[in-house]
Amino acid sequence: SRNIRLAVIPGDGIGVEVVTEGLKVLDAVGAKLETTTYDLGAKRYHRTGETLPDAVLDELRGYDAILLGAIGDPSVPPGVLERDLLLRLRFELDHYVNLRPVKLFPGVETPLAKSRAEDIDMIVVREGTESLYAGAGGVLRRGTPHEVATQESLNTAFGVERVVRYAFEQALARPRKKLTLVHKTNVLTFAGDLWARTVDRVALEYPDVQTDYCHVDAASMFFITQPERFDVIVTDNLFGDIITDIGAAVAGGIGRAASGNINPDRTAPSMFEPVHGSAPDIAGQGKADPTATILSVAMLLDHLGLAEEAARVEQAVADDLLERQTNWTARTTHEIGDDITARVAG
Amino acid sequence: SRNIRLAVIPGDGIGVEVVTEGLKVLDAVGAKLETTTYDLGAKRYHRTGETLPDAVLDELRGYDAILLGAIGDPSVPPGVLERDLLLRLRFELDHYVNLRPVKLFPGVETPLAKSRAEDIDMIVVREGTESLYAGAGGVLRRGTPHEVATQESLNTAFGVERVVRYAFEQALARPRKKLTLVHKTNVLTFAGDLWARTVDRVALEYPDVQTDYCHVDAASMFFITQPERFDVIVTDNLFGDIITDIGAAVAGGIGRAASGNINPDRTAPSMFEPVHGSAPDIAGQGKADPTATILSVAMLLDHLGLAEEAARVEQAVADDLLERQTNWTARTTHEIGDDITARVAG
Ligand SMILES: CC(C)[C@H](C(=O)O)[C@@H](O)C(=O)O
Ligand SMILES: CC(C)[C@H](C(=O)O)[C@@H](O)C(=O)O
Numbered sequence: 001s002r003n004i005r006l007a008v009i010p011g012d013g014i015g016v017e018v019v020t021e022g023l024k025v026l027d028a029v030g031a032k033l034e035t036t037t038y039d040l041g042a043k044r045y046h047r048t049g050e051t052l053p054d055a056v057l058d059e060l061r062g063y064d065a066i067l068l069g070a071i072g073d074p075s076v077p078p079g080v081l082e083r084d085l086l087l088r089l090r091f092e093l094d095h096y097v098n099l100r101p102v103k104l105f106p107g108v109e110t111p112l113a114k115s116r117a118e119d120i121d122m123i124v125v126r127e128g129t130e131s132l133y134a135g136a137g138g139v140l141r142r143g144t145p146h147e148v149a150t151q152e153s154l155n156t157a158f159g160v161e162r163v164v165r166y167a168f169e170q171a172l173a174r175p176r177k178k179l180t181l182v183h184k185t186n187v188l189t190f191a192g193d194l195w196a197r198t199v200d201r202v203a204l205e206y207p208d209v210q211t212d213y214c215h216v217d218a219a220s221m222f223f224i225t226q227p228e229r230f231d232v233i234v235t236d237n238l239f240g241d242i243i244t245d246i247g248a249a250v251a252g253g254i255g256r257a258a259s260g261n262i263n264p265d266r267t268a269p270s271m272f273e274p275v276h277g278s279a280p281d282i283a284g285q286g287k288a289d290p291t292a293t294i295l296s297v298a299m300l301l302d303h304l305g306l307a308e309e310a311a312r313v314e315q316a317v318a319d320d321l322l323e324r325q326t327n328w329t330a331r332t333t334h335e336i337g338d339d340i341t342a343r344v345a346g
Numbered sequence: 347s348r349n350i351r352l353a354v355i356p357g358d359g360i361g362v363e364v365v366t367e368g369l370k371v372l373d374a375v376g377a378k379l380e381t382t383t384y385d386l387g388a389k390r391y392h393r394t395g396e397t398l399p400d401a402v403l404d405e406l407r408g409y410d411a412i413l414l415g416a417i418g419d420p421s422v423p424p425g426v427l428e429r430d431l432l433l434r435l436r437f438e439l440d441h442y443v444n445l446r447p448v449k450l451f452p453g454v455e456t457p458l459a460k461s462r463a464e465d466i467d468m469i470v471v472r473e474g475t476e477s478l479y480a481g482a483g484g485v486l487r488r489g490t491p492h493e494v495a496t497q498e499s500l501n502t503a504f505g506v507e508r509v510v511r512y513a514f515e516q517a518l519a520r521p522r523k524k525l526t527l528v529h530k531t532n533v534l535t536f537a538g539d540l541w542a543r544t545v546d547r548v549a550l551e552y553p554d555v556q557t558d559y560c561h562v563d564a565a566s567m568f569f570i571t572q573p574e575r576f577d578v579i580v581t582d583n584l585f586g587d588i589i590t591d592i593g594a595a596v597a598g599g600i601g602r603a604a605s606g607n608i609n610p611d612r613t614a615p616s617m618f619e620p621v622h623g624s625a626p627d628i629a630g631q632g633k634a635d636p637t638a639t640i641l642s643v644a645m646l647l648d649h650l651g652l653a654e655e656a657a658r659v660e661q662a663v664a665d666d667l668l669e670r671q672t673n674w675t676a677r678t679t680h681e682i683g684d685d686i687t688a689r690v691a692g
Binding site for chain 2: 072078079082083087109110111112113114132133135137138139141142143144145146147148149150151152153154155156157158161184185186187188189190191192193194196197216217218220221224225238241242243244245246248249250253254277
């Protein structure tokens, strides 16, 4: 079989460091992979003014998958790289599922006093191509006392139904078979009504999946007080952004939170990235934990049909996390990557 | 001096129970108060179809303050009571500051393993009259595969500046004098830009206040991992809704979270309410904790210039919470109310 072609976008800050470790692990797992690196991010923006040139986007469409580190730098005005690079990739490559497992690995310390590993094991299916992330909005009389600024959340039956169906499939495949819609139907009445009706309608096709509903404010609280309430969550793009950071926090930290920007129809490559950002404050110091990226690599392998390799990487991470508990020493980004690589290889 | 005139809206579910206790405490504190109860909520809606009749709204304008229990019932379609009663009150009475202290009282257990009372002591100044709460939006081709649903966030320089100024004043009055803007400027670029510029501009008038910025997703995480980061937070209506529930969770539970919907210009009465909802699942069983309402009563007294009485109520609550730690017995809503009332009186 031909090699798998992988595009790599290390991006900014610690993105570069963690991607290096992710690639090491990929190498060790023995997949037939061919990688090409793209220098998109703040440096290229400053050098050429480009964020994501159309020609590069077209090239990226030809890969089997993309591995991304992190995007964003304080030297670039807020939103430019996020919107024109990261979000543009998600939208153009139709990553309508942003898949974010929230799982407390055995041995990992959670900030929650009373939760144990078995209490925190959920999957958040965050919509990735609609809502307030569409970038719609405008401003009038900027900088004057009469300024008006708007942001518009755009939601479609097409967009909501496809991600809801994906979430039902995820729920069906898990032992608890429970799906919770998280939204704010009592305030966002138009969008919330579309989401709630869609879940109710699709639910008729999944009699084995139990569904319920939770407002985003209450859900945010329950992530802390009763995380065991949740199995699979389906939610809007913005709410998903917020609750998956809460999820990362309760599951032992943003350094372990993986994600996949998935195009389930495979009309374009999916993109895998840690949930964390570029963390410019610690960049270049070897302080970043590459675990989130390595877990994202496991998701990537799984998406490419390499289930056995994916399981091997996840197991190596689980073993490393357990080892950290009993035998903790400060390790650099490289060292953690090396240790996990050794487990994968050996 | 004339009596203070208070309108009371017990509302739905546990709202009725907790307000009863709040009024007991108000009575015991010895303020010259005259209360009138309004039966707004689900029952009235079912009986008459009314949520907030214009005549009632006009009457309410004449009071010195409003005490509200909770609004919302599963028998009413989502959003009807919230929008046409609760949010209508906030908007019509120009409650542009939704003030929500997040404070872990000594003796109260937090779900966070490592945080102590001194780590969690902040005030969230949530904007109350703009953003996605404006109710703007629409739907096309409802119920068809071509449905499109929108929600619009409306933000004005006028609306943002006044709440930002209020937040700076709050920060100035506290020992740490730190103000954090929480938003999502990298995605909500139009609204975020207005908020960020406004904070930067007003900051020039408050050289003693240290300001910083945090994305809402990161802030949600920091509430759990580093709550001591925050002193005063100023934020948009929707983000404020979410982070104050996280705040309630880390500060020992929604049963203690108080709030004031404040009209700082005093062109209409301010309204005080617990952050929790009507909790229909436990309504009528004497299980609700009235502490959040009683703390809201303290905020009400303070707003009315009765600082000594407010302090007395807050101290009674603090003492009760400390006592709960060492001498815990299950108490009903009434019993907690009675115990706090006795402390206030005695
Ligand atoms: C960087 C930012 C645009 C992005 C988002 O909001 O989706 C990030 O927070 C994430 O969760 O991947
Ligand atoms: C009931 C609901 C409309 C309300 C809100 O979203 O503001 C509530 O969650 C709150 O925080 O007071």
